[in-house]
Amino acid sequence: MxxxxxxxxxxxxxxxxxxxxxxxxxxxxxxxxxxxxxxxxxxxxxxxxxxxxxxxLYELPKPPPSMVVLRSALRVSEVGAKKVWKEFEGYEALSGLTHLAAMPDPDEYRTDLRSAFPWCSEIIDDIAGELSLAARLGRPHFALPPLLLVGRSGVGKSRLARCMAGYARVPFTQLSAGGASDSRALAGTARGWASAYPCLPLTIMRTYNIANPLLCVEEIDKAADSRHNGRISDVLLTMIDPATARQYYDECLQMPADLSAVSWVLTANNAERVDPLLRARCRVLEVPRPRPEHFGVIMTGVTEDVALEFGVAVSDLPELPGEIVESMRSGFAAGDLNARQFAVLHRRALIAAARAEKLARN
Incomplete structure (x- = not known):
C-alpha cells in the first residue's frame, strides 16, 4: 500500500x-x-x-462562501444591543457568517437565459461574461455589477431580472420607483419611528439568510426628483457603489452594513431620464423587442409564470382553445401586443377557459 x-x-x-x-x-x-x-x-x-x-490525508470540504453583513460596534451582552435585537428579531444573525449563494456555471447560466429570452442574446452574453470573468478570478459566489436595462414597456425587462435571479438560485425582490415620493421603501426608516424598519436589502437578507440577493428597481427613470423626503436615486448611489456599499449605514439598526454582495438591476424606458451619477455607475444594456418568431417562447414563459404563481404543474392549467392561441399569435406578430399585454391577455384567456370547463362539468 x-x-x-x-x-x-x-x-x-x-x-x-x-x-x-x-x-x-x-x-x-x-x-x-x-x-x-x-x-x-x-x-x-x-x-x-x-x-x-x-x-x-482527509481533506475537509471547503466551507460554503459566506460573509459578515453587520459589523456592529455593540456587543450582544450590552443592554442596548439586546433591546435592538429583540425589537428587530432575526437581524442579529447577520452579525455572524451569512451564507452566499454559490456562483453558477457561467455557460449553463448563459444557455438557460438565452433559451428563455432569445431576443436578448447579446445582452445575456454580456451578463454571463461578467460571471465568467468573476469565476476565472476566483469569486466563489454569484454577484453582478449594477445593470441598467433600458427598453420599451413590455419587452420583458423585469421578467429577465427575475429569471437572472432564478437561474442563479438567489433571492429576488422588485421595487417600483415610478412616482415614488421618497426613499423609505428602499432605505427603511430611522429608529425612533413607531414603524421603524431596516433597509430593503437587509430585510431580504434576514428573510432568506443569504447575503447576495438580486434586487430589481423598476422605472427608475420615473422616480420623483424632490429631495424633501429623500430621493431613491441618492440612496441607490450609496448602495451600489462598491466604496460605500461595504459600509452602508442603516439608520434603523444604527450600524454599518456590508451590502457589497447584492446584485442590482434597474429598469427604465429612457436612459436619459435616469440620474446621470446613477447611470454612470451602471452597465447600460438595451433590451430589444421580441420578434414574431419568439411567440412560442413567450407563450411558454407566461404559462410557466402562472403555474409557478399557483404552485401547480403547467399541465394542471386550463387548456386554451386553438383559435384563442392563434388569435394571440396574430396579434403579437402584427405588433398589437407587447410581452406585458400578452401576459394580461393570456391570463384572461385562462380565466375564460376555466369558466368553460366548469360549465361543461355542470
Whole structure:
C-alpha cells in the first residue's frame, strides 16, 4: 500500500508497522497526518510522493462562501444591543457568517437565459461574461455589477431580472420607483419611528439568510426628483457603489452594513431620464423587442409564470382553445401586443377557459 510514497531504501519493517496501524486506510483517521509527518521527518518519503498520501490525508470540504453583513460596534451582552435585537428579531444573525449563494456555471447560466429570452442574446452574453470573468478570478459566489436595462414597456425587462435571479438560485425582490415620493421603501426608516424598519436589502437578507440577493428597481427613470423626503436615486448611489456599499449605514439598526454582495438591476424606458451619477455607475444594456418568431417562447414563459404563481404543474392549467392561441399569435406578430399585454391577455384567456370547463362539468 505504501510503495508509492516510501523511498526504496526504507526498512521493510516500517511498511509492515504502518500496515498494522488500526484504521490507517481510513482517510478520516486523525492519526494519518502525524504518520505522514513522521515519515517526512525520518526521510523515508520519496522525493515526489503521490497516490497514497492523497487517500491517507482527509481533506475537509471547503466551507460554503459566506460573509459578515453587520459589523456592529455593540456587543450582544450590552443592554442596548439586546433591546435592538429583540425589537428587530432575526437581524442579529447577520452579525455572524451569512451564507452566499454559490456562483453558477457561467455557460449553463448563459444557455438557460438565452433559451428563455432569445431576443436578448447579446445582452445575456454580456451578463454571463461578467460571471465568467468573476469565476476565472476566483469569486466563489454569484454577484453582478449594477445593470441598467433600458427598453420599451413590455419587452420583458423585469421578467429577465427575475429569471437572472432564478437561474442563479438567489433571492429576488422588485421595487417600483415610478412616482415614488421618497426613499423609505428602499432605505427603511430611522429608529425612533413607531414603524421603524431596516433597509430593503437587509430585510431580504434576514428573510432568506443569504447575503447576495438580486434586487430589481423598476422605472427608475420615473422616480420623483424632490429631495424633501429623500430621493431613491441618492440612496441607490450609496448602495451600489462598491466604496460605500461595504459600509452602508442603516439608520434603523444604527450600524454599518456590508451590502457589497447584492446584485442590482434597474429598469427604465429612457436612459436619459435616469440620474446621470446613477447611470454612470451602471452597465447600460438595451433590451430589444421580441420578434414574431419568439411567440412560442413567450407563450411558454407566461404559462410557466402562472403555474409557478399557483404552485401547480403547467399541465394542471386550463387548456386554451386553438383559435384563442392563434388569435394571440396574430396579434403579437402584427405588433398589437407587447410581452406585458400578452401576459394580461393570456391570463384572461385562462380565466375564460376555466369558466368553460366548469360549465361543461355542470
Amino acid at each position: 505504501f510503495a508509492s510514497i516510501l523511498r526504496a531504501d526504507t526498512p521493510a519493517s516500517v511498511a509492515i508497522q504502518l500496515d498494522l496501524i488500526p484504521g490507517i486506510a481510513d482517510p478520516e483517521n486523525p492519526e494519518n497526518g502525524a504518520v505522514i509527518a513522521m515519515l517526512e521527518d525520518a526521510g523515508w518519503l520519496s522525493p515526489n510522493p503521490v497516490g497514497v498520501i492523497g487517500s491517507l
